[in-house]
Amino acid sequence: MIVNSQYRLFFGLCLMWVALILGCGEYTAYQHLDRALRHEGRGHADQALSAFEEAVASAPQDAYLRRRLGWAYVQRSQFEAAHSELTQALLIEPHYLAVYQDLATLAETQGTPEVAVGWLEKAVQEVPDYMPSYRDLSAVYISMDRLSDAQVLLEKMVKQWPKTLWAHYRLGGLFMQLKWPERAEAAFKQVIDFKPTTEEDYALFIEAHGALGNVYYEQKNYDRAIEFYQKAIDLNPADHSSMNNLAWVYAVQGTHLQEGIRLSRRSLRLNPHAPTYLDTLAELFYKLGDHKQAEEIVRQAIALQPDDPELRAHLHRQLAKFLSSGLGKA
Secondary structure (H helix, E strand, O other), rough: OOOOOOOOOOHHHHHHHHHHHHHHHHHHHHHHHHHHHHHHHOOOOOHHHHHHHHHHOOOOOHHHHHHHHHHHHOOOOOOOHHHHHHHHHHOOOOHHHHHHHHHHHHHHHOOHHHHHHHHHHHHHOOOOOOOHHHHHHHHHHOOOOOOHHHHHHHHHHHHOOHHHHHHHHHHHHHHHHHHHHHEEEHHHHHHOOOOOHHHHHHHHHHHHHHHHHHHHHHOOHHHHHHHHHHHHHHOOOOOHHHHHHHHHHHHHHHOOHHHHHEEEEEEHHHOOOHHHHHHHHHHHHHHHHHHHHHHHHHHHHHOOOOOOHHHHHHHHHHHHHHHHHHOOOO
């Protein structure tokens, strides 16, 4: 087909006007967004919401603007409108991971954790190479006591990304919950065998030593437990958890009791309102034969009214044990 020069000129002008119109719409939309953010900063909620809505009206195919409007609705508890905007954002950009997280947060806010899990699972399916999605999903599985799902996901992670220390560490903690100390030991050893390259990895490297101490304690391998608790303290002198745990091992063994008391008092200086730490100190004094001191300390622990019913029951059993020595009063 032959196109004359006048037609080409007309067609070119049409394209230019379309581009200008679209560009103007985008520019106007972000002007509204800027105004919305300024209103939010000043605490003008209604004006901010109106400006967010005008931004989306100016550029309805902009997934980012849809997400910002959706989140504005979430903050104002307009959950149905929020869900509509966020799902529209996903229709525009199916790989927009932040929107999946927003929808999961929205579902949790509405008290529907299974729906939240569904959105996080979709995020993993849509972008399978994005590690943070696995992290979020495994955390939700564990919080919901879906331990088998968490195990499958984390084992997939450590196979796909074998040098991801947090996945090995979280898998070790999961195995401890499942009462599989041998598998937990292997997972935590993976963490300490890798050379940490980030601050987060180094923190996990240190914590894995204390976690291995817990594994060996559960296996009644007290010498190894002492070794790893001490390594954890050497690596982090503020690790009050490992201090307390090492002191407890000394109490269980009935050895190095004065050193145990020193460690226990150090842990309490760092975390003074921990009933479990007070329980350790009480047990150490009991093993030394100072039942009256043990009774006074465990009463302090009971007075803290810990939330855990098993811990409360343990503390009362400890008090009964100390009183049965004949040196205390009920």
